[in-house]
Amino acid sequence: MAVKVIIPTPLRPYAGKQDSVELQAATVGEALAALTSRFAELKKHLYSDDGRLRSFVNVYVNDEDIRYLQKDATKLREGDTVSIVPSIAGGARN
Amino acid sequence: MSDPVANSKVLKIADPLLRRIHAHAVETYPHECCGALLGRDSESGAAREVLRLLPLANRRDDSPRNRFEITSSDVQAAEKTAREKGLELIGWYHSHPDAPACPSEFDREHAWPWWSYIIVSVQAREPRDTKSWRLRDDRSAYDPEALESAAHSASI
Numbered sequence: 001m002a003v004k005v006i007i008p009t010p011l012r013p014y015a016g017k018q019d020s021v022e023l024q025a026a027t028v029g030e031a032l033a034a035l036t037s038r039f040a041e042l043k044k045h046l047y048s049d050d051g052r053l054r055s056f057v058n059v060y061v062n063d064e065d066i067r068y069l070q071k072d073a074t075k076l077r078e079g080d081t082v083s084i085v086p087s088i089a090g091g092a093r094n
Numbered sequence: 095m096s097d098p099v100a101n102s103k104v105l106k107i108a109d110p111l112l113r114r115i116h117a118h119a120v121e122t123y124p125h126e127c128c129g130a131l132l133g134r135d136s137e138s139g140a141a142r143e144v145l146r147l148l149p150l151a152n153r154r155d156d157s158p159r160n161r162f163e164i165t166s167s168d169v170q171a172a173e174k175t176a177r178e179k180g181l182e183l184i185g186w187y188h189s190h191p192d193a194p195a196c197p198s199e200f201d202r203e204h205a206w207p208w209w210s211y212i213i214v215s216v217q218a219r220e221p222r223d224t225k226s227w228r229l230r231d232d233r234s235a236y237d238p239e240a241l242e243s244a245a246h247s248a249s250i
Contacts, residue, residue, distance in 0.1 A: 054203075087166045093199075
């Protein structure tokens with residue numbers, strides 16, 4: 001089904017400068033796979049080398065965090081909006 | 095190879111705003127402070143300007159002396175505030191208590207390119223050094239971004 005993925009500002013340069021992308025996907029996992037397949041440069045900013053979503057990258061379906069749904073397997077419905085929202089983390093050594 | 099001169103970036107920030115970041119860093123010392131930078135990007139992308147600060151709570155209760163976290167909810171709220179003010183969320187600031195104003199490996203792993211990351215080194219409750227950084231496209235390292243602090247007008 002057709003869903004919309006909202007691209008956060010810092011990642012727009014890697015997604016054809018678009019603020020959102022429409023694509024076909026039945027689950028969140030499929031949506032992210034379709035997104036990173038279309039825009040390969042996005043992948044390293046969303047996934048770590050071991051293929052897992054980076055710990056600071058959060059994904060919402062409409063306004064629900066997928067961690068509290070079925071994560072990657074969360075089903076999507078026609079017209080759903082998938083948002084990628086980071087948390088900001090860091091800090092000094094030691 | 096990238097040309098460091100051609101890629102040089104500048105982040106403008108008015109003195110009063112820089113002093114507010116320093117004051118926040120001193121206030122939370124020896125814990126890390128953090129906040130959002132709202133402003134505008136130049137059309138060329140070579141220079142951007144901080145026009146407003148949004149001090150935020152460090153959500154890392156377990157290790158606030160050498161870690162900070164801004165939750166995704168706080169990020170969404172900062173984006174909303176930026177939109178309401180007609181500004182962009184252009185980056186983040188945080189402090190390194192008793193450590194250099196340089197990004198750590200932990201900083202690098204948790205960053206995205208495009209945003210400006212200001213880091214303030216606070217030594218014995220005194221702000222000693224302030225630097226701004228941008229993560230490279232390939233995530234391999236940060237490049238320094240020149241901080242241009244001046245008494246030009248900014249909404250505070």
